[in-house]
Amino acid sequence: MSGGGTVERALAGALYAAGSTERERDAALDTAASLLAADPGADGELARRGEELVGRAWQRGWQPADLLRLVRRELAERHARLAAGLIAAEVRGYPALPPRWAAQVAELPGEGEWRADRFSYATAVLELYGLLVRLPALEPAGPVPGAPLTAPAAPGEPRMLVRIRALLAKAEATGYPEEAEALTAKAQELMARHSLDEAALAARTHAEEGPEAVRIGVEPPYETSKAILLDAVARANRCRTVWNEAFGFSTVVGFGPDLEVAELLYTSLLVQGMAAMTRAEGEQRAGGRKRTKTFRQSFLLSYAHRLGDRLTAAAERVAADAAEGREASALLPVLSSREAAVSARTDRMFPETATTRVRGAVDAAGWDSGRAAADQARTEARRRLGGG
Template structure:
């Protein structure tokens, strides 16, 4: 039988107020990864483990493991992986505890934490504004999650293979090898997504939702350009909240998971290529302008390559499904329209922005580097 460790309450750190503000933030549309992202951006990195402890304890007391939507649960597990001692601490506190034992346990796990720091973080969370609700908050979770609550995410085995291919692409020193892996990735992503759309049986809005990705400086705006290019090629829409450093991508479940994986890998490849390119002999502000232009050019060319690969794969997917492409195209068009409808519902007041004037040499250097980027998604089988 398991045992529950007893913590003696030494000082009231105000932990209950912190947990209360976290719960209220969730009800206003924030999710665990969002809260910790803005906490890290607040300037005091010592707040991050404190925030993580609160998130993990709250997940334990709300029985998130058995009740939360799949995307929410992935966020909790990611936090636990980054903070193993805090995750262990959370599970040793009885789920029914409303704060006192959590406050005492904090003093053992994070002895430097003060009441001033706890109340300061609670104050920060208190004034988080309303955010678009992308997933049900804990108050709306079922008593027990069912299979239908896990969404239409791709087969984990497929994602594992995608990650394996991308890992090879990120580690190779040979552009030709990355190029060989390259366009096949998006083609295989498209085939898988088309199969999922056909299996939806004409339910064009099936599995369409939004997910948030958190981007940090430097060059956050240019990173969003890359994310937007990847999303657009996969029938998804992207909106950027610059003040928060958060992008929301709206699309189908299958596409969203693969967009995340592709973006993570292509960002690694873009950063490596940018570092290898140097600064074109510039220094100071000129070097910054060159790098921004490099990443913008990289994103532009990646978008072109992904769309080209998607077009080829759509033809192949139609052949696999034994239907003319003229029959498949309207199905995918209706799917895109459903994504647009959901995007407008979630974000009725957005505006488009244009890329600023950029360093021409950096732009073309970035486009050239994108020619050697591997677009392979880590979970798809290789070409036959």
């Protein structure tokens, strides 16, 4: 039997003709893996079929980070490394990648050395292909590989964003809350300036740009609290979010500069919140408390809610302040128009959404600690960030 025939028979048996019971499916998988293990000549065709499945995923709205995240959630790390190898091989066929795709591909893990026997290897490949072949369609978020790019990729990010990243990295690394607060405040000032400058420039040059969409991973544990935090940060930066709990990400819709600063701030506040939670948990455990899970859940939920309240209040104050200034008043119609465009784009992408019931916090100490950490993360500079 030729290599192609072996692969065809194995895939048909393992992926498309499996029985209705778990035992029947396991038997079909074992039979298919045995066929592949016995025919080394089928390896090339098997890899080619995998690249086809990956390319099909792109056409259904998936991106490399989305795909890898799902594989890790549903299978194991060995499957993720196999998927990374298929992704890297598939995208090599494109002359250029959209900037976000290139960044995601650059972060793929290496395949590593496979130490299992051929049967175990074939089993893992078939398990991965079984997941890929059943991928549902996602709402498109940006161009797919091979599509014409509207503008050439910039050689590097703006100097302002480089400074913001550096400030937030220092805020995350320091062990002194006061220093972290000062660094975050400075970063937020730069964020607000960058976002407003970009909006003003677009208005002056009549740039025909519209809202974009990006996906940001919302990883376990405590995904609900993290999704709430991301939503709060996004709304403060004139963006909207829709959380896909099943696949572990939120889609954030907004104009490019606002998306950049929202992602930067969310990532930093999440890092700072997790560090504050670890410190608060250590203090609680030193006092004899053992309810670690409930403490963490309550902490992060309070942290996210408190930041949401603070950011909303800041946005309302800044909107009132901006209306008093001539230059700011001239910019308000631009910001209002952008907000309407973001809402319209979100509604087109997600015509049907559902609200999610959030489990209430049950640990008072965790809630109080999370609220205190959120208050400490907030600075007066966020007033400009929140409302523009």
